[in-house]
Amino acid sequence: MEYNVIKVYQGTITDEENDLTLLQLCDICNSLPELIIEMVDEGILEPMGQSKKSWRFPFSNVENVRKVLRFQNDLDVNLAGAALALHLLDRIGQLEVMLERRL
């Protein structure tokens, strides 16, 4: 009898990854730890845990890290500027949702 062995890849559901360590977040975002630490100091990211070793980030932070890196690279804004842009984009997103509900 012949068997076909099929390799099945198992992934993780990103919404449910709420406990990424600093290094895991760096790996996923292709970023250096120093940049992430700066973002935490700036208040862009707010991980659970007190020390850097015990920091745990939700997966939703990945998109924020990538956006900040793109703003810095593409538009040459500093971290505070990128944080402000991120905050304003969030606000615009919320307002768009409100507007859609009204229409």
Next chain:
Amino acid sequence: MNYKDYYKTLGISKKATAAQIKKEYRKLARKYHPDVNKASDAEQKFKELGEAYEVLKDPEKRKLYDQYGADWKTGKEREQYQKQQQYQDAGFGSGGGGFDFGGGFENAGQYSDFFESLFGGGRQGGRSSRQNVQQKGEDINASIVIPLEDAFQGASRKITFETPSISPDGQRINKKVSLNVKIPKGIKNGQKIRLAGQGSDGYNGGAAGDMYIKIEFEKHRTFRVEGADVYINLPLAPWEAALGAQVNVPTPAGNIKLKIPEGSAQGKKLRLKGKGIPAKQAGDLYVVVNIVLPPASDEKARKVYEEMKNLNFNPRANFGR
């Protein structure tokens, strides 16, 4: 291959100063940055701006472009340029290549054919020929449409996609890849599965990128999904709704026997706690009562309807108040 008018792209004259070029680029880059601008052509526009700026901000490249760019199609100009290029490569000039586009968007490092034929780089060996640093490969985004039942039972599905890769002889190719992916029980519509290390190969020994698979449910005739909750429209005869009944209900987890309480009104929702998608926080199953009237198409049915007139039921008792 089309000529690119980089001055036009940035909306400036050929005499623009370095300061003007930077100012206009920054203004347009802020406007068309794909994180800020949701228009579908924003990313393309942004890439074109980046390419134009890459050339015009650099006095060497700008000079080459001004000299040869417009007449690039004619063989004579090309020859002349290539001669100069050889001269530079031999160590007499600053030479082309070696720069890095700071993009960060997928494929942002890919310039137009026009750019690459003028300034080299890119075509052969991709980024690896330009930079010798280790770099993580790009992430791959894919999506898959699955039946809702997969979210209840879990499944394994095959996905096929194309990924940019470098062939053994250094050419940039699109490789066809098939993967069998486990659909985890409890997944919801729109969620993404991350397969670490299944993205594009890394550069110079860097780690491979990740793969993201977005899950979409097939449209279903009977089921409607909201988050982890599932809604089923249940057709009932008027007497089943009025007098109560026990009916078979097909759910994504299989058939169930459901007791319909007497006096169930049209649109009433019967909630079956925890019987929705078995996510970490399990959803509920809602059975929505949908009363279907029998047609008064034969004598027997007409007679029953005639008899019902005796109920003196006024459906408009509260109408218009």
